[in-house]
Amino acid sequence: MASYSIPQLRSHLFYVLMAVAGSIVLAAMFSVHSMEQHGHIITGMNNQIVWGMPHVFAIFLIVAASGVLNVSSIGSVFNKPAYKVRAPLAGLLSIAMLAGGLTVLMLDLGRPDRIIVAATNFNPTSVFAWNIVLYSGMFAAVAVYLWTLMEQRMNSWSKPAGFAVFIWRFVLTTGTGVIFSFLVARQAYGSAILPPMFIVISFAWGLAVFHIVQAAIYEWNGKHLDEYVQKRMRNLMGVFVIASLYFVATYHLTNLYFARQTEFERFILVEGGIYPKLFWIGYVLLGNVLPLLLIYLPALDRFKRIPIASLLIILGGFCLLYVFIIGGQAFPLDIFPGYSVSSSFADGEIGTYQPSLPEILLGLGGVGVAFLISAIGIRVLDFVPRELPKK
């Protein structure tokens, strides 16, 4: 062992990481096979909580895939050199996470074998159908953008391509928010604030993912990230975190003001068991307050504070989505306003949900797919940011 050089060790470690991610993807495929055989009965989802853990993972990955492109946009659209050199990496991460998220969404379908039906039958009034176009278009737009960045002869086109991606990802995240805001009858959803909220949240989550990948790449290559760049990107993440917290707070405050919504808010913020805990401890404290302290308190400089803050932001993101998606469905539909109701179909009851191993593995499989695409991409192609000399 002692005779190994550091590059050799790194090379071995790379294959170990590939094997770990590959195993997770394999386990996810086995879960899908089991779900295919036994049906969704082996998941925790039921007729009240119809979307569960797979959707938490998928929506996180898709939202972060859009947000990470902020790094490219600031470079290409707003001409900031520090971000421009990072644009290809952001593009790769976007494609990787989008692929991971869509894999999870697709494989969670009751009939994943009918994906061709979804590709050939479009209902123009369905936001889901719009999103099929938006997601596949995003792959194409980012791929073209990467081409203009990495092929020297095409460099002059990188600005319009970057602009197209900039617009496309706004529409895409709007589309993701609209999935929920078009749900007229559910207390948790049906609000016009959701699309902008998703856009701003995507900035914070995407940048957090970018920070972690960037820190790992620099550590791996024994490089030191320029202090100036570090400071700029750190502050930007701080602003995004504050902005997303503002949107989430506004969403809840608006609900609290409406008498018809106060019962729902009491459930999600105070009395709902796991959901208020995840919201206050997971999202607000660990996912926002702590990262903001890490970002803005200089006294914490000796820690690896940005990767830690980024990890916490991601953890907070998962907590928020769990509360939003699953907590939102757990609260019963108000079919008879002004009446208390009971039935054999759990009308008027809080929905129960126990996430099962197969669905968690399926979600992790999406992360595994994103990791594999990013890691292989970074290894075989030129995605490592090359710092330009400071002017």
Next chain:
Amino acid sequence: MSDINLQRRNFLKTAAGAAMVTVAPGMLLFDVAHGNPQSVGKVRWGMLIDTAACVPGCNDCVTACNKENGLSGGTAATDSQWIRKIEIKDISSGREVSLPMMCQHCESPPCVDVCPTGASFKRVDGIVLVDKHRCIGCRYCMMACPYKARSFVHEPLQDQNPDVPRGKGTVESCTLCVHRIDQGGQPACAEACANKVILFGDLNDPESAIAKKVKSVVSTQIRADLKLNPGVRYQGL
């Protein structure tokens, strides 16, 4: 060096090409796709439910539905329930009412709007159905339905009723016993109710019993504020 560049170039070209091939058919179809024809037919099947006559604890309509449509009758959170009895109690006055609840066969059904593949559709006679061959099992319609009327088939099925095909991994709900209606019959729940709580018929035919009764008694639509114009109306709420 030039070899590496060439490889990279080829990779990117292939990737871009593959992406275009993926997107192009979708874009094309999006343009030419039509929604479900929402033309108003002459017939609009509907129901009028007299809650005053509905006996609390009586489950005859539910049992008949389960038998007719080959449902297990189980009430676990993952079991399909196309019709259920709901007991409601006015919070301020304490008045209690029992009523059957099922797909309300809306004129503007949110489930049809949100379905990505058009599997959820409305027939010209107003019956809202799921095409089991087209449903991909995304469950967006279940999220969108204000009445919690839809169920997802969570397990493989055995001994299906040939008249009522169902499928694991797809969404289903009350069909208004469309297979009976098309033969000139009426829904199993309406037939099974000893108290004649459920009056079924053509809301658009002024001579039908249901149209006459809807005209003469006070009836309400559930969540009328959503303006979905359900085909099922309730009397005595």
